[in-house]
Structure formats: C-alpha cells, structure tokens
C-alpha cells in the first residue's frame with residue numbers, strides 16, 4: 001500500500017464524516033459544561049448522598065457513639081465511659097487512668113473548654129438542657145448513698161445528643177496548663193456546682209467513686 005495514498009485516504013474519511021454528520025460546536029461546549037458541573041457535584045457529595053461541605057462534613061466523621069459538638073468543633077462520647085446507654089459509668093479512676101482509657105479507644109480526655117462547649121452549647125447555657133435549673137432533670141442533688149445510675153437514665157438530661165454532662169459522676173477534664181479538674185458534678189452535688197461552668201481542681205492521683213471520665217476526639221479531615 002502506498003503510504004501517501006493512505007494519508008490522503010484518512011483525510012478523506014475525516015472530511016466525509018464531517019459532511020455526513022455535521023457537528024454543532026455550541027452543543028459540544030454545552031455538553032462539556034454540563035459534564036464539569038456533574039463532576040463538581042459528585043466531588044461534593046458526602047455520606048447519605050447529599051451535599052456536605054466544610055464543618056458539616058466533619059460532623060459525619062464522628063463515630064456513631066459520639067456526638068459532634070459544633071461549638072467546639074470536636075466529637076464527644078454520648079455517655080460517660082464506657083459510653084454505653086444503660087451501663088453504669090466507670091469511676092474510681094485517677095487522671096492518668098482516665099487518659100489511658102481514652103487513649104485505648106483512640107480518643108483523649110476533653111479540655112475544660114471542650115467540656116463547657118459540649119455542656120453549655122453555642123449559647124453557653126448553665127445546664128445542658130437550658131439556662132435554668134430543673135430538679136430531677138439530671139441525676140443531681142441526691143444523697144451520697146444513692147450512688148450513680150446507668151448512663152442515659154435521665155433522657156432529658158441531654159444537649160447535642162450527649163447525656164449526663166451534669167450529674168451522675170464527675171468527669172475528668174484537662175488543663176489549662178498541667179492542672180487536672182473534674183467537671184459537671186455528681187449525683188450528690190446540687191445545682192451550684194453540678195452545672196456546665198463550675199470546675200473543681202482535683203489532684204490527678206486521687207480517685208473517688210464519684211469521679212469518672214468521658215472521652216473526646218478531634219476528627220481528621222479526609
């Protein structure tokens with residue numbers, strides 16, 4: 001086969017195709033634009049098949065047993081450790097044990113600021129359910145002998161989907177500095193201290209039946 005003839009034949013076929021099937025350039029441009037839009041939409045689609053962006057996309061990265069705390073931008077266990085509804089919280093642990101417990105789950109002890117953000121929410125209320133104390137809303141103000149209850153026993157003691165932030169057992173929190181604190185009060189503490197703001201400096205090596213922990217997690221962007 002003659003090489004030059006072959007090239008000519010190819011050109012001829014291209015011309016023939018254009019003649020037989022004329023292409024509208026405007027349609028091609030429109031099609032390219034539509035494809036670009038579809039690709040962008042697909043890139044933005046998150047879990048559940050709907051568009052999620054920025055901060056909201058991080059919320060979907062909290063494990064199911066944790067809640068997204070928008071005010072602080074982190075995830076927090078829904079219940080006091082071991083973070084199971086209906087299970088009595090672990091207590092009698094010092095601060096180092098609390099840190100080890102959370103680390104074993106790939107989490108950490110929350111800071112004072114994070115506890116307050118989870119408890120008071122974006123408006124900084126004094127109690128997780130609102131600004132005014134409501135008796136028996138959380139497990140507070142009881143006698144020492146009454147002891148803690150299984151986590152989640154007070155279904156209205158909740159904010160952000162996180163239960164028992166005030167009352168039941170105190171929760172270890174970290175800093176500022178190297179100080180350790182307990183927050184939220186316990187079953188035997190009244191509203192003056194079993195609230196979202198009061199923290200008590202507590203020597204890290206001391207243990208008590210009324211002190212447990214709740215773990216936090218900073219989600220990582222994909």
Ligand SMILES: [Ca+2]
Pocket residue numbers: 080164165166167168169170171184185
């Ligand atoms: Ca608590």
